[in-house]
Amino acid sequence: MWLASRSLPTTVLGSVCADGNDGSDGALAVHGQASCCLGFVDLRDLEFSYQFPKDSEKRTPLHVAAFLGDAEIIELLILSGARVNAxxxxxxxxxxxxxxxxxxxxxxxxxxxSADVNARDKNWQTPLHVAAANKAVRCAEVIIPLLSSVNVSDRGGRTALHHAALNGHVEMVNLLLAKGANINAFDKKDRRALHWAAYMGHLDVVALLMDHGAEATCKDKKGYTPLHAAASNGQINVVKHLLNLGVEIDEINVYGNTALHLACYNGQDAVVNELTDYGANVNQPNNSGFTPLHFAAASTHGALCLELLVNNGADVNIQSKDGKSPLHMTAVHGRFTRSQTLIQNGGEIDCVDKDGNTPLHVAARYGHELLINTLITSGADTAKCGIHSMFPLHLAALNAHSDCCRKLLSSGFEIDTPDKFGRTCLHAAAAGGNVECIKLLQSSGADFHKKDKCGRTPLHYAAANCHFHCIETLVTTGANVNETDDWGRTALHYAAASDMDRKSKTTLGNAHENSEELERAREVKEKEAALCLEFLLQNDANPALRDKEGYNSIHYAAAYGHRQCLELVSCFVLSCFL
Structure with missing residues (x-):
């Protein structure tokens, strides 16, 4: 998207050692003296074949003299054997x-x-690209007559005209157009020079390009027009110019986003104001059903944009294809002041998305305490069921947001209320692995003996997820280590059977399953499982107990390939018979 494309990668020109001395910065001292060595020595008088030194970046004295623009030294170095195309x-x-x-x-x-005017750097940029980027018009006038074409592209597919437009060099753009530059040349993302001039806000270049026939409605590979580009980067003058020319204000890109969507996402309130004044559709949905108001509700700097949209008739309760309202978006990103604006303008507090989640569920899931406070103060229902019939308190506990749990508990929610699977908020906290949440819930009266519909206690959940400190806390406060579920399995069974591969992948996200990082994470998780097993065994967990299928913890450790756990349980069983 244009959101991330801040600038074209122009040639990096670096810095050179201009004062020489001992060359301690990596550049040889001779480089710094290149511009002042006349009168001290004439390299042509040396009787041996002089080998010109290079610094740590392989720059020769000729590079330095060229950068300093010292024609006499350049002449001297070349006549003394310096390679002109080094x-x-x-x-x-x-x-x-x-x-x-x-x-x-x-x-x-x-x-x-005989310097090579077609020489390319690692970005495939020629001297003409560099001239265009650096406003070196006189240099370009010298080089262009020696070129077969001014439309040579760099590694990104950009021509000299792209670079000149990006950097706002009107005189250079004029020169290139006069010398046959293709005004509609596009880079590898199908972006024209007009796109870049619009994005950077160079109004004079935009006007010049359009006067020479540039297409105001041209699109890149993602369907972005110059209006999208200018709007996304807050270039209000370019936006006004394009609108005055009559471009389609609600033109969409391949994602269905209009210029108004992009301006809202980037918090460009001046552009939003201009677009709405010109009649942009404030309720235009994109391919996912999100309107500009959704984007303003979610973005980092979209507070004023949201107010402008609401004041211009935006529907505060419009829902996306997955059922999310603008209020849901504020809940995802914690924009509590914007949630207040939406609520004050008729936003439905308990509207549900396709999973049944209200904004309160979402805020609890992401840990936004201030937004939770705003929603509860405005009358949000803390006892409304969401995904899997879980309550906001379940989601806060599952995701280890103790402050949010405290806020939800203060609203009077019944602490042991189960979801449709019979799980209480303490089950969720044990599964999430947050000791602080467990202690908070216990101190608030949560029943740690409560079982879900499969007969599992919070200790079973903590063991299945190898949360040692949670196991320690629950056992210390009286949880029965040999309590069985409906299949006859204890916490020891679950700890021995915990899925290391799944936990390792969850820890590392999208890491490759054969990577060293994944293997190390698996080893860490196996050690955690062994620690949990050891603690349970030391607290009278019975390793000989068999479930209804006849398996004990040794069987599960062996079945899941947990060598450390298997050795630990086996040794403990053996010691019981000695």
Whole structure:
């Protein structure tokens, strides 16, 4: 998206050692003296074959002299054997350097000595690209007659015109157009020079390009127009110019987003105000059903945008394809002041998405205490069932948000209310692995003996997820380590059978399953499981207990390949018979 495309990667010109001395910064001292060595020594008088040194970036004295624009030193170095087309680490030649410093005289000397005007750096940028990016018009005038085409593209598919437009160099753009630059040339993302000029807010370049026939409605591969580009980056003057030319204000990209969507997402309130004044559809849904109001509700800097949309008739209760209202979006991202604005303007507090979650469920899931407070104060129902019939308190406990749990408990919610599977908030806290939540719930009267519909206690959940400190807390407060569920399994069975591979992948996200990181994470989880087993065994858990299928904890440790757990349980069983 245009959100992340802040600038074109122009040639990195770096810095050079201008004062020489001992070269302690990585550049040889001779480089710094390149511009002042005349009168001290004439390299042509040396009787041996002089080997020109290079610094740590492979820049030669000729690179430095070219960058400093010292034509006399350049001439001297070349006549003394310096390679005119030598390349540094970035494949920049002295001609690239001379152009970057806008030294026409240096460029002429280098070209006189057969400098390659088509030389490319590692980004495939030629001296003309560098000239365009650095406003080196006079240098470009010297180079262009020697080129077969001014439309050569760099690694990103960008021509010199792209670079000139991006950097707002009107005179350079004029020169390139006069010399045959393709005004509709596109880069590898199908972006024209007009896209980049609009994105950077160079109104004079935008006007010049359009006067020469640039298409105001051109689209890149993702369907972004110049209006999208300008709106996303807050370029109000360009936006006004394009609107005055009559471009389609509600044109969508491949995601269904209009310029108003992008302006709201990026918090460009001046652009939002301009677009709404021009009649942009404030309720236009994108491909996912999200309107500009959803984007304003979610974005980091969208508070004023949201107010502008609401004041211009945006539907505060419109829902996306997955059922999320703008209030849900504020709950996801914790925008509590915006939630207040929506509620004050008729936002439905207990509206549900396709999973049955209200904004309160969402705020609890993501741990936004201030937003929870706003919703509860405004009358949100804390006893409304959401996904899997869980309550907001379940979600806060499951995701280890103790402050949110405290806030929800203060609203008077019955602490042992089960979801449709019979799980209480203490089951959720044990599964989530947060000791602080468990202690808070216990101190608030939660029953740690409560079983779900399968007969499992919170201790079973803590053991299944290898949460050692949760197991320790529950056992210390009186949880029965040999309590069985409906299948006859104890916490020891669950700890021995915990799925290490799943937990490792959850820990590392999308890490490759064969990666070293995944293996290390698996080892850590297995150690945690062993720690849980050891604690349970030390607290009188019976390793010989068999479930209804006849399996004990040794069977489960062996079945799931937990070597440490298997050794630990086996040794404990053996010691019982000695």
């Amino acid at each position: 390349k540094d680490n970035m494949w920049l030649t002295p001609l690239h350097r001379a152009v970057a410093s806008r030294s026409e005289e240096a460029v002429q000397v280098l070209i006189k000595h």
